[in-house]
Amino acid sequence: MQGKLLDLQGKDTEIAQLEYKRSSLPAIETKSELEVSFARARDQHIAAEVILSDLEREALKSEGDVDVVRQRVAKDQEMLDSGAVNDPKQLLNLQHELESLARRQSDLEDLELEAMERVEGAQAAVQVLAGQKAEFAIQLKDITATLNSELANLAVDLAETQSEREALASGLPSDLIALYEKIRRSHQGVGAAKLHRGQCGGCRLALPPQELNVIKAASPDAVIQCEECRSILIRTAESGI
Ligand SMILES: [Zn+2]
Structure with missing residues (x-):
């Protein structure tokens, strides 16, 4: 009769081992590490998108600055070409203004180019981070599926062992x-x-x-x-x- 107590102890030890296994599955730690990595990639992606949108706004403004000067040049050039300005002093002023506008346009175009290059750099960063985020999301989905299936298997083993344990216990005083x-x-x-x-x-x-x-x-x-x-x-x- 008392010998059955050893079988019961065996089942209880088995249950304790299954419970320990359930709480220490490597997939639990992997999943939590991936959650951290995913959250970090997501935050970095959001931050990079903010930077990109700021830079796009700057590039747009830079483009606008160049346009303003271009229009001014076109207007002055038109006036010059029309022959409407006859006064030599006015003509000289107009020519000086056109020269100074040309320098300004060139400076602004350099700035516009730099702004566009910064946008391209930021776009590349956004793309890399979006890729990382997507990769972590896939890994997280996979490890979650693995973990859930391992937990489900352990739950079956535990339920089985529990019921064997109950059967043994019911036969003892x-x-x-x-x-x-x-x-x-x-x-x-x-x-x-x-x-x-x-x-x-x-x-x-x-x-x-x-x-x-x-x-x-x-x-x-x-x-x-x-x-x-x-x-x-x-x-x-x-x-x-
Ligand atoms: Zn002892």
């Missing part, structure tokens, strides 16, 4: 189960251990010969506990008594 549970709770999950060649299977304590003699003389139904770890000691043919 309730006071013995109660004692076993009480010891198990306060002793790292161990409530019953085999007495093997005079040693406690729970804590490896070698029992003194006089203690073994007492156990040998006890009735098979008597509950014997290890003095060291409190485990219920289960006697077998190899107990050494």
Whole structure:
């Protein structure tokens, strides 16, 4: 009868191992690392898009500045070509203005080109970060699927082991189960251990010969506990008594 307690202990140990496995699956850590990486890539992507939109606005303004000067040049040139200005001083002024506008246009065009290059650089950065974000999203989706399937498998194993455990427990006296549970709770999950060649299977304590003699003389139904770890000691043919 007491031998079944060892089977129960076996099932409880198995359950504890499955629960430990469930909480320490490598996919859990991988998933949380990927969540961090994805969030970082997403934030960087958003920041890069903000920078890009600022630079696009600057480039547009730069383009507008060049347009204003171009229109002014066209207007002056038209006036010059029309022959409407005859006064030599006015003509000279107009020519000076055109020269100064040409310099200004060239400067502004350089600035426009630089602004466009900055936009292109920012566009490239946005694209790289969007790619990284998408890659992390795929990896995150994959690891989530892996983790969920591992958890589902463990849940099946756990439910199966639990029900085997319940079947075993129901075949044992309730006071013995109660004692076993009480010891198990306060002793790292161990409530019953085999007495093997005079040693406690729970804590490896070698029992003194006089203690073994007492156990040998006890009735098979008597509950014997290890003095060291409190485990219920289960006697077998190899107990050494
Ligand atoms: Zn012990």
